[in-house]
Amino acid sequence: MNPDSQQPPVNRRSFLGAAARVAAMTGVGALLGKLAGATAAKGTVWQIDPSKCTRCGNCATACVLEQSAVKCVHAYAICGYCELCTGYFGPEPNELTTAAENQHCPTAAIQRTFVEDPYYQYRIDEKLCIGCAKCVDGCNRYGNGSLFLQVRHDRCVNCNECAIARVCPGHAFVRVPVDQPYLLKTTPTTS
Amino acid sequence: MLFLSHAKTQRREGVFPFFASLRLCVSILLASLLLSATALAESRFPPPDFESGYQLPSAATPPPRAALLQYLDVAVLIAALGVALWLVYRSRSRRGIAALSLFSLAYFGFYRKGCVCAIGSVQNVALALFDPHYALPLTVLVFFLAPLIVALFAGRAFCAAVCPQGAIQDLVLIRPVKVPSWLEAALGLIPYLFLGAGVIFAATGSGFMICRFDPLVPFFRFSGSAFMLTLGAAFLLVGLFVGRPYCRFMCPYGALLRLATAAAKWRVRVTPDTCTQCALCQHSCPFGAMREPTGGAQKQEPLRIARRRLAGLLLLLPVLVGLGAWGGSKLAIAGGYAELGGWLFGGWTGLVIGGKWIALSVRRNRTDFEPDSGACFACARCFEYCPSERMRRGLIPLEPANKE
Numbered sequence: 001m002n003p004d005s006q007q008p009p010v011n012r013r014s015f016l017g018a019a020a021r022v023a024a025m026t027g028v029g030a031l032l033g034k035l036a037g038a039t040a041a042k043g044t045v046w047q048i049d050p051s052k053c054t055r056c057g058n059c060a061t062a063c064v065l066e067q068s069a070v071k072c073v074h075a076y077a078i079c080g081y082c083e084l085c086t087g088y089f090g091p092e093p094n095e096l097t098t099a100a101e102n103q104h105c106p107t108a109a110i111q112r113t114f115v116e117d118p119y120y121q122y123r124i125d126e127k128l129c130i131g132c133a134k135c136v137d138g139c140n141r142y143g144n145g146s147l148f149l150q151v152r153h154d155r156c157v158n159c160n161e162c163a164i165a166r167v168c169p170g171h172a173f174v175r176v177p178v179d180q181p182y183l184l185k186t187t188p189t190t191s
Numbered sequence: 192m193l194f195l196s197h198a199k200t201q202r203r204e205g206v207f208p209f210f211a212s213l214r215l216c217v218s219i220l221l222a223s224l225l226l227s228a229t230a231l232a233e234s235r236f237p238p239p240d241f242e243s244g245y246q247l248p249s250a251a252t253p254p255p256r257a258a259l260l261q262y263l264d265v266a267v268l269i270a271a272l273g274v275a276l277w278l279v280y281r282s283r284s285r286r287g288i289a290a291l292s293l294f295s296l297a298y299f300g301f302y303r304k305g306c307v308c309a310i311g312s313v314q315n316v317a318l319a320l321f322d323p324h325y326a327l328p329l330t331v332l333v334f335f336l337a338p339l340i341v342a343l344f345a346g347r348a349f350c351a352a353v354c355p356q357g358a359i360q361d362l363v364l365i366r367p368v369k370v371p372s373w374l375e376a377a378l379g380l381i382p383y384l385f386l387g388a389g390v391i392f393a394a395t396g397s398g399f400m401i402c403r404f405d406p407l408v409p410f411f412r413f414s415g416s417a418f419m420l421t422l423g424a425a426f427l428l429v430g431l432f433v434g435r436p437y438c439r440f441m442c443p444y445g446a447l448l449r450l451a452t453a454a455a456k457w458r459v460r461v462t463p464d465t466c467t468q469c470a471l472c473q474h475s476c477p478f479g480a481m482r483e484p485t486g487g488a489q490k491q492e493p494l495r496i497a498r499r500r501l502a503g504l505l506l507l508l509p510v511l512v513g514l515g516a517w518g519g520s521k522l523a524i525a526g527g528y529a530e531l532g533g534w535l536f537g538g539w540t541g542l543v544i545g546g547k548w549i550a551l552s553v554r555r556n557r558t559d560f561e562p563d564s565g566a567c568f569a570c571a572r573c574f575e576y577c578p579s580e581r582m583r584r585g586l587i588p589l590e591p592a593n594k595e
Contacts, residue, residue, distance in 0.1 A: 020454035024343050028336065031316070038319045040326035045255050066414035076247045080236025116243040123248070144234045154253035157306050157412070160314060161399035182252045188234040 044175040046162045047183050050148040052172035055137040059149055060130045062164040069156035070131035070149050070164065072109070072124045075185040078146035081119035087139030087147045088112055088122055104134045126152065144188040153181050261330045264299075264307060268334060268353065271295055272341050275348040278571065279459060283580070285571040291352035292361055300355030305408035309334045309349065310356065310444040311401050313386065314393035321394040338444075342451040346459055350438060350445060351569035356407045360435040361570060363427055367434045367477030375479055376551060378440040380543055386443035387539035391532045401443055434477030438568065449565040458564050462579040466559035473560055475576035480566035485557045497554040504552060508545040515541025 165173035338349030409415025519537015
């Protein structure tokens with residue numbers, strides 16, 4: 001330090017500040033080095049493993065969204081196209097018609113259309129589906145299990161900690177790679 | 192259940208199709224139940240061979256948000272940080288900061304629904320450090336690092352106008368009241384404790400506390416649990432009178448930025464010119480971030496006493512950490528992570544209290560009014576109140592106007 005000058009070029013405060021900054025940047029660098037291997041350009045998203053799903057109904061209520069991001073999906077290739085669909089009709093239907101009192105679905109989100117005798121097609125209207133799993137339960141108990149729940153990625157906000165996963169009794173929520181975001185059913189299950 | 196309905200429908204008229212199909216279904220069901228032990232993957236009702244040329248529809252699979260849009264988020268973040276820095280240091284415009292706040296609220300808040308956010312990214316980074324199986328998304332890493340590096344050089348420009356949580360609180364602030372300094376100091380400990388708890392919960396893989404108890408995100412999503420919506424409403428109601436209550440008394444990322452600003456190279460200055468010590472800036476600050484001049488050596492206590500107290504507190508710090516760790520381990524539920532977590536959190540609590548104590552009792556030398564870099568959100572309100580700054584900008588004449 002030059003003894004003649006009034007203002008020293010470096011005072012204690014600025015030196016400490018610079019030292020702290022260098023230390024902090026070193027820390028950030030060390031963090032980056034540690035995380036370099038753990039970083040992925042492609043993330044993961046939540047999905048339901050249909051083989052673990054217990055159809056408990058939590059998906060309809062536990063999601064942070066007002067209307068759950070979980071919806072019912074239909075694997076048409078497995079479907080038996082039954083006239084008496086136990087996913088579509090409630091336990092004791094008065095008639096096999098589309099009247100509301102006969103239906104399992106509380107929001108009438110399953111559309112039943114005649115294909116050819118004696119087969120009927122069942123299609124999920126996603127706008128109406130609330131992910132309550134009532135039809136999934138009916139289909140898996142008595143049918144082929146072609147109805148199952150999936151996280152719909154046009155709705156899911158991909159929370160760090162999925163609120164449904166936290167209460168899922170079957171631990172069916174898993175993180176899957178973003179380029180394979182669905183776990184679709186391809187084989188029938190009987191349970 | 193099906194058998195019950197079977198018996199019941201037999202007595203009825205006019206439900207023959209139902210009865211017939213039911214009998215068919217039940218018989219197939221019984222057969223499949225008998226077969227199920229041998230062939231698990233067989234269908235109970237084999238998919239039909241359609242004769243009418245019916246085509247099987249395929250299930251729609253809407254894709255997740257495209258990776259390109261995630262890089263757009265990063266680009267918007269970095270651009271917004273740059274604009275915020277320019278507004279605070281060059282243009283010195285409160286109006287500009289407010290406009291950028293509105294944009295950030297619209298983009299990161301209502302469009303991105305509060306996700307991805309820098310506040311929550313702390314947990315992802317903590318989890319990535321301790322869980323080798325967790326892959327940290329690149330965007331989250333940038334959201335964690337960019338505001339932190341900016342704070343290391345130029346203060347909390349992120350809080351000023353980029354963070355949507357800060358923006359919504361800044362915009363609802365209509366009648367700020369001053370929080371007593373003792374209360375401010377006491378409540379100011381919560382963010383550090385929340386940060387410690389959030390990091391411990393994330394690092395041990397127990398959960399994402401910071402995301403779960405973010406009271407403002409339910410507003411961005413227009414949905415949430417009743418508890419979180421009530422908490423969010425409470426924060427916004429208090430925020431009408433107390434400036435940015437979440438940022439000051441809860442935000443864990445704010446605590447991290449506050450620590451980073453201790454080393455900041457450039458600090459927000461109310462006026463680049465001389466301070467007339469009018470205290471207008473202090474009155475204009477809704478966040479209690481302005482510090483008044485210490486008033487020379489004669490007004491302060493002797494250096495000897497200050498040094499002795501600092502030495503005592505520095506010696507007390509490890510004792511506090513040890514006490515906290517011991518108390519935390521006693522309080523925690525015995526066994527596994529909970530014990531380790533309690534031990535760590537207790538020690539962290541001791542460190543935070545000791546550190547705050549030292550920070551409060553260190554002797555400062557201020558000749559002018561200046562913002563505390565840690566507490567200053569760089570909102571630029573005080574610039575408009577400073578008479579020197581108004582003169583510099585030509586809003587009031589340099590010489591008193593002579594009308595005669």
